[in-house]
Amino acid sequence: xxxxxxxxxxxxxxxxQTVTLRCDxxxxxxxxxxxxxxxxxxIKFLLHFVKxxxxxxxxxxxxxxxxxRTGGTYSTLKVQPAELEDSGVYFCASSQxxxxxxxxxxxxxxxxxxxxx
Amino acid sequence: EDQVTQSPEALRLQEGESSSLNCSYTVSGLRxxxxxxxxxxxxxxxxxxxxxxGEEKEKERLKATLTKKESFLHITAPKPEDSATYxxxxxAIRGGTSYGKLTFGQGTILTVHP
Numbered sequence: 001x002x003x004x005x006x007x008x009x010x011x012x013x014x015x016x017q018t019v020t021l022r023c024d025x026x027x028x029x030x031x032x033x034x035x036x037x038x039x040x041x042x043i044k045f046l047l048h049f050v051k052x053x054x055x056x057x058x059x060x061x062x063x064x065x066x067x068x069r070t071g072g073t074y075s076t077l078k079v080q081p082a083e084l085e086d087s088g089v090y091f092c093a094s095s096q097x098x099x100x101x102x103x104x105x106x107x108x109x110x111x112x113x114x115x116x117x
Numbered sequence: 118e119d120q121v122t123q124s125p126e127a128l129r130l131q132e133g134e135s136s137s138l139n140c141s142y143t144v145s146g147l148r149x150x151x152x153x154x155x156x157x158x159x160x161x162x163x164x165x166x167x168x169x170x171g172e173e174k175e176k177e178r179l180k181a182t183l184t185k186k187e188s189f190l191h192i193t194a195p196k197p198e199d200s201a202t203y204x205x206x207x208x209a210i211r212g213g214t215s216y217g218k219l220t221f222g223q224g225t226i227l228t229v230h231p
Contacts, residue, residue, distance in 0.1 A: 004160070033217065033218065041223070042222060042223045042224070043161070043204070043206075043219075044221070045219065045220065048217050048218055050217075056217070057191075059218070081202070091160055091161070093160075095217070106151075106164045106217075107163060108153075108160030108161045108162070108163075110159050110160045111156070111160050112160075
């Protein structure tokens with residue numbers, strides 16, 4: 001069974017540019033999460049999809065970040081325009097879904113390392 | 118606000134030298150406490166979920182325990198391949214609603230020397 005896959009693995013962009021990260025969850029997983037780890041800090045929650053709906057977006061830092069999940073399958077996270085403080089590793093995770101959006105353990109992708117220069 | 122604190126930040130052991138990692142947490146209502154292992158350049162890899170105080174789970178040389186305020190990850194006779202960052206995270210219940218998001222600690226970097 002394929003795991004959670006993220007593209008690209010690395011991205012270096014200039015301040016002010018746009019970047020789109022993609023996540024393909026494990027097939028059949030209703031829950032999809034985005035997390036971010038900035039240098040020296042803990043992994044922090046960004047948002048949670050249940051199928052194609054946003055269940056919780058309380059962790060999104062500002063309106064430069066836009067997440068979508070097409071048809072309840074893959075998800076994209078767009079940063080526009082990117083700022084220096086957006087640099088970090090962005091992780092996607094998925095889990096099987098039950099009532100209220102929580103479920104079993106979440107499986108993580110390998111992450112996308114974003115560097116804004 | 119949910120909080121997770123892990124200690125120590127880094128731990129160096131000799132092969133075969135058993136030890137424990139600590140995870141202290143503050144959460145309004147605990148849905149589950151998760152332990153993950155992370156290797157450099159990779160995403161967190163699931164190890165255990167603990168749901169209630171007194172619960173214990175084991176996997177090879179690892180054993181996780183849970184109290185109402187903290188969790189321990191015991192490593193018995195570690196090997197160099199156990200070297201990794203170990204992450205603790207909590208999932209909360211608020212007002213009867215479970216939230217799927219995880220709140221992570223900063224992790225403990227474990228190095229096991231041969």
